[in-house]
Amino acid sequence: MEGKSIYLIGFMGAGKTSIGHELGKKTGLPVIDTDELFEKFTGIEIRNFFELYGEQRFREKETEILLNLSNHPSIITTGGGIILKEKNRQFLQKSGRVIFLQCHPDVFLDRLKDDQTRPLIKNKSVEEIKEMYEKRLPLYMESSTVTIDTSDLSIEEAAELIINRM
Ligand code: S3P
Incomplete structure (x- = not known):
């Protein structure tokens, strides 16, 4: 776990923020x-x-933020579309410590069903959201070194698994 930052990537509703906070607690x-x-x-x-x-x-501002993050070792949780820009994918690949939090569409759709804060799913059908996920899937895969399926895991279990895989 020493030395470098850990980046969490994945689709909206995959648990990046909650798992990130749990990881913060466990690692300090x-x-x-x-x-x-x-x-x-x-x-x-x-x-x-x-x-x-x-x-x-x-997306431009999001990239600026990612590329200018401090080098201080941290847990970095990202927006679900961070992998859309090639520059960001290259940055993540170079860091070498990127966890893709995969999640079954049924699970993230259920978590997102009453969400009013995410502009990209507002007014979108379930089919359209699934399609967005399918399109992004290869980009999450190519940007990460470890994949963890969070669909059946508690936040605590997911954080534990990440620590064991690092
Ligand atoms: C986005 C995901 C959001 C946020 C923005 C765009 C996306 O973050 O960055 O609404 O394109 O998937 P979360 O993944 O934390 O919801």
Whole structure:
């Protein structure tokens, strides 16, 4: 576990934020969330930012945030679309400590069903969300070194598994 940051990637609802916090507790490392940093730096909630400036501007800022993270070893939890930009994928690959939190669509769809905060799933059908996930799947795979399926795991079990795989 020594020395480097651990990045958690995966689709919305896969448990990145909760598992990241659990990992922070277990390892004593600080937890940094790229979405939180985004809102802190821009002073705008992500859903409002999408409405005002659109996805492309969001992706540009998100990349800026990822590439400028401090080198201090941390648990870094990322937005689900962080792997869409090639620059980000290369950055993650170079870090060598990226965990893909995989999750069965039935599980993340259930977790996301009442969510009003994520602009990319607002007004989308279940089929469209699944399609988005399928398209992203190879990008999560190519950016990560370890895959953990969180569908049947508690937050605690997932964090334990990550620590054992590091
Ligand atoms: C996004 C996921 C969100 C947030 C933004 C876009 C995506 O983060 O970055 O709404 O493209 O999947 P979470 O994965 O933490 O929900």
